[in-house]
Each structure stands twice: as structure tokens, then as C-alpha cells.
Amino acid sequence: MRAENYQAVTHPESHEFELNFGPNHPGIEGNYALKVRVNGDKIVAAKADGGYLHRGFEKLMEGRLWIQNIALVPRICVPDPVPMEMCYALGVEDLCQFEVPERANWLRVLQLELSRIAAHLFTFGGHAATVGMYSNMFWGIADRDLILDMFEQMTGGRVYHMYTIPGGVRRDVGVEQLDKISDLLDYLEKRLSDYDNLFFNNKIFIQRARDTGILTPKQALSWGVTGPNLRACGLAFDVRRDDAYLCYDQIDFDIATETAGDALARNLVRRKELAQSIYIVRQVIDYLKKDKSTHIRCQIPNPLAWKVPAGETYTRVESSKGELSFYIVSNGGEKPYRVHVRGPSSMHAVQVLEKLVTGGRLEDVAQIMFSLDACPPEVDR
Amino acid sequence: MKDVIPIQTNNTETIAVSKNSKNIYQQAIDTFSNFCRARSLFVLHYCTGCGAIELPPAMTSRFDMERLGIQPMVTPRQADILLITGYVSIKTLKRVILTYEQMQGPKYVIGICSCTVNGGMYWQSYATAKVLSEYLPVDMYIAGCMPRPEAVLTGLQQLMKKIEKGEANSWENYFKRYDYYLGNQQHLFGDTWHTPTDILEEARHYHLYGAESTGNNTARLIKYTVEHDLTKLDAPLREKDSMTKRGKK
Amino acid sequence: MVWDQDKEATKDNYASQTIVLDQILHELDTLNIEQKNNQRFRVDVSAEALPALLSLLKGRAGYTQLSAISCVDWEDEFELVYHLWSYETKVLVSAHIRIQYTPAVYVSVYDIYTPAGFFERDIYEMYGVYFEGSPMMEKFILTEWHGPAPMLKSFDTLKYVNDMFNWQEYQPDWLKEIQAKGGKVVS
Structure with missing residues (x-):
């Protein structure tokens, strides 16, 4: 060890200390850091520090063909990759004026909602671990794995599926597979009451999460909060309903809301969304079973010489974390001219997290981060 | 970009540990400690990239790493295995190296995902490091994008076998060939790159100081530490350290 | 402010939207509106008029959310696109400006929209466009x-990577066997 590491630290009069929370910290979600200034265990100031997961996606996409980007896009957000593919596909379809077959849209909704369930189960596990309840983490991740199995059978990929492509989907899903998914939904629905007993009605969790990291509706709107975090403030906004894409306008579902705006409310919204997503998937399965068409993809040009007409488009999708949008610009060439990814966490993990953490206590930092469901790879891109 | 230090290509031959110099009791103790070591491994809980998403399933109920005696550990000082889960951006690589140097030997590095092998999906990216073994001695790669939990577990089992046979010694190379690793680190981070850990001193402590430990790159580092007056501060500490020094073998 | 979720209310949002945008059009003469579909409007505006347009849209038309600011490098000028979403009328307006x-250098809109802070900082890092007044x-x-x-088009990431990094040789046995039979890796 060099001595510089051991120099006595002179303590300031105010007894305030700088603490690096992350990147190598069990409480942080992903590879991310917060520099917090603490007085005792009270946080005086916080500054987010990102870029540990920066890969330069937007630059990479400019250097690859439109078809190659399908494989690159889902890797932007690891726990919930399907909305990324979806958003990119919607943008390219808008530029190319593709008519996507009806069945493909329903298959996409199936993927999106299963991915939402998986992502929420993963987040519950993480959040439970931050308040010291590890059993829920084990349960959530094991149940999520069952959904990953379904993905694997449907698409061939466990985590990254590359299933949604511009113009449709890669392959159809048979009746047998739909029955399997139906059985899985039965199982998950039965598990929901177990989760309630273990986690959502648990006194330990409720006492820790209630009144932690409160967002008022006004703050949430002015700070650009979206998705479940916004709905936890009592505002029933959902891209699926407001800016309907695919066939969400033909599907019946409720927008889950809570009014408190704290960490507990954010989690309860996700808990309600879990039930809603199961309800949506059931409708999709009914439709797919009745629908006899086999048309799942429109005609796409030769992928190696695919020129997308010049233009620009802004597409929005509701991911499990909030509003995800892509701004795609084409100059009529074989590669995108510019793709801008707006991940929902770019708001939640930076400005909102900094503000919510400040004034709170050190042990709540991890909990607030998980309750916002901040996903660092989306921020860093 | 910044001038300077050329990247060095890896000459892959590892420096063999001479086993014959040990007597039969030492060998017996080594065998026994390797046997124990392989059955109690702590994985540092640090996720550098996408591959980390397959670790929770591998650790929890479904695949259950713990039945192999492998557990996550939150501090680098108590961890045995550094899992590099996926691409490492250059900013992360600095932290990874700091973390690695804090870990106590014997320590093992596993590169999970294709990105650690050769850049993988992000081979074009300006922000990620490409070949991990140029910056750290890697014991094993698990390729795939991303490898399934089964693959991760198989890889860990192979590592256990290697440890038991006493073959997983690449951590010693970091001391024996420090000049090579430091050179590549300096190539990426600039020639003022230095870490709080004095690797050369540790190499002497572990009796791993060799001909390739020093060279042009360590000379650059030493010049920097002298210029910035880091060695003088170091002196009293070294004396104290030598009093409590324990031989490893 | 009334947060109306009824589907009925959104039915004639297009009509009401054009009225509001028309009024704003009269107040700002350097404006060009293009309607893409019922929920997407493209507005081209001069760089000087943008802050005024944004405050009008936020104050009068209920565009409370700044969804994103995108920057495009057109090699002789930068295009900045401000995507605004109205929760009331469910319409997205993209305001395009060009700067030299x-x-x-451009002015920050942080005092109008707080989320702008993140995007402006991001654009400054990735493109070097400085926003005056951003915190x-x-x-x-x-x-x-x-x-x-x-992110500048003049920065060649492939060249940078080739200058900076080595590649690892990969010659496994199975590949050698295939190559012995006359096969090869297609690149």
C-alpha cells in the first residue's frame, strides 16, 4: 500500500463526509454510482455518476445496417429488452410505411407483456433485498425464470430475443405453446397471494417503504417522471392508452394507480400491473387461438441492401420502467443517420434520484433506487 | 488521441511454478489447501455488464450456486473470484483493476460473455476495452452472449477442478509480468496511471518478483511516483510493514 | 389544470389542437407546422423563437412534458429537436431548430422544462453543443x-478502435478441421 492511501483525513467542522455509493456496492442497481455527502447517516447532497455502462450505442447504430441493428437494440436495457426492439421496429415501420399483419401485433403484445411481468418480478426481488428480505428475491427470480423458459421456447433466446423485427415477428407461436403460457399464468396468479403475504402486506416492508422518497404529482410532472413512478402519484397516464401502439386500443385493461407517491406506492403499482399484464396476456392468448391466419410478417426488402426512405420519426413505447422513445432519422441510406434513445431511467436515475435521496437516510438510498426501478444501462447507453 | 505507449502483444507462455523444490510435507499441505480452497469460493458481487443478469438466477433457488460452495461476497478483500460479466467500459476497467489489486491472493478472474474475449457485439465501440487478458490475468473465459446459468456453473466447476489440481495460478502472472499488464493499462489510461497498491512491493512479499516484473513501463510509473513524492511518504510504512512481514511459503 | 382521462375528451383533440397551434402561429411569425398524423406534429421554428414557443406551449396548450431533446449532426449545422407531450390532448409536438x-452554442430551456438539464448535458458531452444557462x-x-x-460524424470510431486495441486470435480445433476440408470463415 502506498502511504497516500493512509493519510489521516481531516474532518470538517460540520462532520460531513463524502461517500462513494457504488459502482461496486451491493445496494446499487447495476453498475452505477452515487456520490453522497452525509452528516451522520443523513444525506446532505447527492450526485449521480454514470457512464460505467457506456457503449456508445447511438454511434454503433450509425455504423451498422438497419437489419444488424435489430440485434444491437435489445441490449440497451438488460432486464426488459423487448420494448427496445419494439420501439425500434415501430420507428422503421413508420419510415418504410409497412403494413404489419394483425397477428404479428398481437404476438408482439404477448412478448411485451410477458417481458413486463419478468421485469417487475426481478425488481420486487431487488427491492425486497434492500430492506433485508431475501426470500422474496429468491422467489421472484425463480418465477421470472419460468417466463424466460417460455421466451426460450417461443423465440430461441433466453434474455435477448431479437423476436420483433421491422415488418412483423420472426416466427409464429403454436397452440401448444399458448397452452403452456396459459398454465404458467395460472401458476403466477396463484403465486400473487403468496407474494402479498410475504412482501406486500409485510409489516417490515411497509414500515420501511412508507413515506420514503415521496414524490408529489406536481414534482413528478415537472421532473419528467413517467411510467409506474408517475402512476404512483395518482396520475393515470400510460403510453399504451394515451398514445396507443400495436393493438392496445382493442385490449381491455386498467391503468393501475396509487396516490401516496412513496416507495410503497410505487411497488404497489407494479404489483397491480402484474395482475393487469396477466389479464392482458390472457386476452392475447384467446385472440391468437381464435385467429387462424398465419401471416406474421409483411414483405421486407433484401436485408443486405435495405434502404429506408429519408425521414424522421419519434416512437414511444411503455416499458416496465416508463416511457421509452426512439428518435430515428434516415437519410435514405443503408444505415440509420441518427438514432436517439430516450430511456425512462435517464430521468429517474439522475435528477429524480438525486433529489429524492437528498434529505433522506443512507440506508434508504438503495431502496429508493430500486423503488424508482432505475436501469443504469438505459442511462449510459 | 493521446500519444504514447504502444500496446503490447501477449506472449502466451506462462511461467511455470517449480514444484520440485518443495518437500513432501509442503506438497501435502498444498494439496490439502487446494482441496479446501476449491470448495469455498466467494464471488465478488460486481456486475460490469449485461452478463450480470444471468448471475441472480445462477445464485438463487433454480440453479443454486451455493451447493457448489460458491457464494456472493460484497467486499473485494474477502473475495476469491472476480467475475467480469460482460463488456467493460474503459471507465469501469479502471475500477476493475483497482478492485482486482485489492483482492488477496490466490485470486481468480473469469471473463463471462464474448465481449471480454474480443469485444463481442461492441467491437466497434470507442468506449469498451476489447481483450480483457491484456489488462488482467484471466483464468477462464465463458463465451456466449450471454452464457446461460448452466454455462456459468460449468465454468465455475471447471475452475474448481483447476484450483484443486493447483493449475489456476494465473494470478501469479500479474506479479511476475507486471510490466506487461501495466504497459497495456498505461496505453489505455495515459502514462500518469497509478493505483494505490504497490504491486512491486507485494511481488517481493509473495516471492514472485521476477525478471519481467519491471521494465520500461514500471520505470515510467516509478518516475511518476518519485515526481509526485509518493515514495517518500511510503518509506516509514515500508519499514513498519517489513517488521510484520510473514513469509508466504 | 384538469387531468381528464375520458376517451370522449380526446375525440376532438385534433380540432382543439389546431386552434391553439394556430393562435401561437399568429404570435410567432417564423413558424411552420406540419401534421404527420393525429398525434404527431412537426414544427419548424427559428432558433431565436424556440424558448418563446416552448413557454407558450407549456403555459397555454398544456404541453407539460419534455419527452426528449435530440441532436442531429448534419455536418454543416446541428439540428436540435424538442419533443413535447401533452397529457391533456395526447399530442406530441416536435419542434425543430437549426443552429450553426x-x-x-444555444440557450438552455432548463427554466421552462426541468428534464432539459439531463438532455442538454448529454448533448454537450456527445456533440459539444454548449447550452448557456444550464445548471x-x-x-x-x-x-x-x-x-x-x-457522436460527431467526423469522429471515426472504427479507426479509433483499430488504433487503440488489439484483437485476439481464435483458432480452435474444430475450425482447423473445417479449414482442412476446404471450409472458411465468411466475413
Whole structure:
């Protein structure tokens, strides 16, 4: 060890200390850091520090063909990759004026909602671990794995599926597979009451999460909060309903809301969304079973010489974390001219997290981060 | 970009540990400690990239790493295995190296995902490091994008076998060939790159100081530490350290 | 402000939207509106008029959310696109402006929209466009990067990678067997 590491630290009069929370910290979600200034265990100031997961996606996409980007896009957000593919596909379809077959849209909704369930189960596990309840983490991740199995059978990929492509989907899903998914939904629905007993009605969790990291509706709107975090403030906004894409306008579902705006409310919204997503998937399965068409993809040009007409488009999708949008610009060439990814966490993990953490206590930092469901790879891109 | 230090290509031959110099009791103790070591491994809980998403399933109920005696550990000082889960951006690589140097030997590095092998999906990216073994001695790669939990577990089992046979010694190379690793680190981070850990001193402590430990790159580092007056501060500490020094073998 | 979720209310949003946008059009003469579909409007505006347009849209038309600010490098000038979403009328307006390449400086809209802070900081890092009056202009993602702004079209990432990094040879036995039979890796 060099001595510089051991120099006595002179303590300031105010007894305030700088603490690096992350990147190598069990409480942080992903590879991310917060520099917090603490007085005792009270946080005086916080500054987010990102870029540990920066890969330069937007630059990479400019250097690859439109078809190659399908494989690159889902890797932007690891726990919930399907909305990324979806958003990119919607943008390219808008530029190319593709008519996507009806069945493909329903298959996409199936993927999106299963991915939402998986992502929420993963987040519950993480959040439970931050308040010291590890059993829920084990349960959530094991149940999520069952959904990953379904993905694997449907698409061939466990985590990254590359299933949604511009113009449709890669392959159809048979009746047998739909029955399997139906059985899985039965199982998950039965598990929901177990989760309630273990986690959502648990006194330990409720006492820790209630009144932690409160967002008022006004703050949430002015700070650009979206998705479940916004709905936890009592505002029933959902891209699926407001800016309907695919066939969400033909599907019946409720927008889950809570009014408190704290960490507990954010989690309860996700808990309600879990039930809603199961309800949506059931409708999709009914439709797919009745629908006899086999048309799942429109005609796409030769992928190696695919020129997308010049233009620009802004597409929005509701991911499990909030509003995800892509701004795609084409100059009529074989590669995108510019793709801008707006991940929902770019708001939640930076400005909102900094503000919510400040004034709170050190042990709540991890909990607030998980309750916002901040996903660092989306921020860093 | 910044001038300077050329990247060095890896000459892959590892420096063999001479086993014959040990007597039969030492060998017996080594065998026994390797046997124990392989059955109690702590994985540092640090996720550098996408591959980390397959670790929770591998650790929890479904695949259950713990039945192999492998557990996550939150501090680098108590961890045995550094899992590099996926691409490492250059900013992360600095932290990874700091973390690695804090870990106590014997320590093992596993590169999970294709990105650690050769850049993988992000081979074009300006922000990620490409070949991990140029910056750290890697014991094993698990390729795939991303490898399934089964693959991760198989890889860990192979590592256990290697440890038991006493073959997983690449951590010693970091001391024996420090000049090579430091050179590549300096190539990426600039020639003022230095870490709080004095690797050369540790190499002497572990009796791993060799001909390739020093060279042009360590000379650059030493010049920097002298210029910035880091060695003088170091002196009293070294004396104290030598009093409590324990031989490893 | 009334947060109306009824589907009925959104039925004639297009009509009401054009009325509001028409009024704003009269107040700002350097405006060009293009309607893409019922929920997407493109507005081209001069760089000087943008802050006024944004405050009008936020104050009068209920565009409370700044969804994103995108920057496009057109090699002789930068295009900045402000995507605004109205929760009341469910319409997205994209306001496009063009600013000069050197010096790339523009004014911050942080005082109108708080989320702008993140996007302006991001654009400054990635493109080098400076926003005057933005509270957070220090680096966030590329804190340890000393090269040029990487998202500029003039920065060649492939050349940088080839200069900076080595590649590992991979010659497994199975590949050698295939090559012995006359096969090869297609690249």
C-alpha cells in the first residue's frame, strides 16, 4: 500500500463526509454510482455518476445496417429488452410505411407483456433485498425464470430475443405453446397471494417503504417522471392508452394507480400491473387461438441492401420502467443517420434520484433506487 | 488521441511454478489447501455488464450456486473470484483493476460473455476495452452472449477442478509480468496511471518478483511516483510493514 | 389544470389542437407546422423563437412534458429537436431548430422544462453543443474520455478502435478441421 492511501483525513467542522455509493456496492442497481455527502447517516447532497455502462450505442447504430441493428437494440436495457426492439421496429415501420399483419401485433403484445411481468418480478426481488428480505428475491427470480423458459421456447433466446423485427415477428407461436403460457399464468396468479403475504402486506416492508422518497404529482410532472413512478402519484397516464401502439386500443385493461407517491406506492403499482399484464396476456392468448391466419410478417426488402426512405420519426413505447422513445432519422441510406434513445431511467436515475435521496437516510438510498426501478444501462447507453 | 505507449502483444507462455523444490510435507499441505480452497469460493458481487443478469438466477433457488460452495461476497478483500460479466467500459476497467489489486491472493478472474474475449457485439465501440487478458490475468473465459446459468456453473466447476489440481495460478502472472499488464493499462489510461497498491512491493512479499516484473513501463510509473513524492511518504510504512512481514511459503 | 382521462375528451383533440397551434402561429411569425398524423406534429421554428414557443406551449396548450431533446449532426449545422407531450390532448409536438456548427452554442430551456438539464448535458458531452444557462454542464458519462466529442460524424470510431486495441486470435480445433476440408470463415 502506498502511504497516500493512509493519510489521516481531516474532518470538517460540520462532520460531513463524502461517500462513494457504488459502482461496486451491493445496494446499487447495476453498475452505477452515487456520490453522497452525509452528516451522520443523513444525506446532505447527492450526485449521480454514470457512464460505467457506456457503449456508445447511438454511434454503433450509425455504423451498422438497419437489419444488424435489430440485434444491437435489445441490449440497451438488460432486464426488459423487448420494448427496445419494439420501439425500434415501430420507428422503421413508420419510415418504410409497412403494413404489419394483425397477428404479428398481437404476438408482439404477448412478448411485451410477458417481458413486463419478468421485469417487475426481478425488481420486487431487488427491492425486497434492500430492506433485508431475501426470500422474496429468491422467489421472484425463480418465477421470472419460468417466463424466460417460455421466451426460450417461443423465440430461441433466453434474455435477448431479437423476436420483433421491422415488418412483423420472426416466427409464429403454436397452440401448444399458448397452452403452456396459459398454465404458467395460472401458476403466477396463484403465486400473487403468496407474494402479498410475504412482501406486500409485510409489516417490515411497509414500515420501511412508507413515506420514503415521496414524490408529489406536481414534482413528478415537472421532473419528467413517467411510467409506474408517475402512476404512483395518482396520475393515470400510460403510453399504451394515451398514445396507443400495436393493438392496445382493442385490449381491455386498467391503468393501475396509487396516490401516496412513496416507495410503497410505487411497488404497489407494479404489483397491480402484474395482475393487469396477466389479464392482458390472457386476452392475447384467446385472440391468437381464435385467429387462424398465419401471416406474421409483411414483405421486407433484401436485408443486405435495405434502404429506408429519408425521414424522421419519434416512437414511444411503455416499458416496465416508463416511457421509452426512439428518435430515428434516415437519410435514405443503408444505415440509420441518427438514432436517439430516450430511456425512462435517464430521468429517474439522475435528477429524480438525486433529489429524492437528498434529505433522506443512507440506508434508504438503495431502496429508493430500486423503488424508482432505475436501469443504469438505459442511462449510459 | 493521446500519444504514447504502444500496446503490447501477449506472449502466451506462462511461467511455470517449480514444484520440485518443495518437500513432501509442503506438497501435502498444498494439496490439502487446494482441496479446501476449491470448495469455498466467494464471488465478488460486481456486475460490469449485461452478463450480470444471468448471475441472480445462477445464485438463487433454480440453479443454486451455493451447493457448489460458491457464494456472493460484497467486499473485494474477502473475495476469491472476480467475475467480469460482460463488456467493460474503459471507465469501469479502471475500477476493475483497482478492485482486482485489492483482492488477496490466490485470486481468480473469469471473463463471462464474448465481449471480454474480443469485444463481442461492441467491437466497434470507442468506449469498451476489447481483450480483457491484456489488462488482467484471466483464468477462464465463458463465451456466449450471454452464457446461460448452466454455462456459468460449468465454468465455475471447471475452475474448481483447476484450483484443486493447483493449475489456476494465473494470478501469479500479474506479479511476475507486471510490466506487461501495466504497459497495456498505461496505453489505455495515459502514462500518469497509478493505483494505490504497490504491486512491486507485494511481488517481493509473495516471492514472485521476477525478471519481467519491471521494465520500461514500471520505470515510467516509478518516475511518476518519485515526481509526485509518493515514495517518500511510503518509506516509514515500508519499514513498519517489513517488521510484520510473514513469509508466504 | 384538469387531468381528464375520458376517451370522449380526446375525440376532438385534433380540432382543439389546431386552434391553439394556430393562435401561437399568429404570435410567432417564423413558424411552420406540419401534421404527420393525429398525434404527431412537426414544427419548424427559428432558433431565436424556440424558448418563446416552448413557454407558450407549456403555459397555454398544456404541453407539460419534455419527452426528449435530440441532436442531429448534419455536418454543416446541428439540428436540435424538442419533443413535447401533452397529457391533456395526447399530442406530441416536435419542434425543430437549426443552429450553426461553430461555435455550437444555444440557450438552455432548463427554466421552462426541468428534464432539459439531463438532455442538454448529454448533448454537450456527445456533440459539444454548449447550452448557456444550464445548471449542470459538467461531464456525466464521458468523465474519463479525453478525445473529441464522439457522436460527431467526423469522429471515426472504427479507426479509433483499430488504433487503440488489439484483437485476439481464435483458432480452435474444430475450425482447423473445417479449414482442412476446404471450409472458411465468411466475413
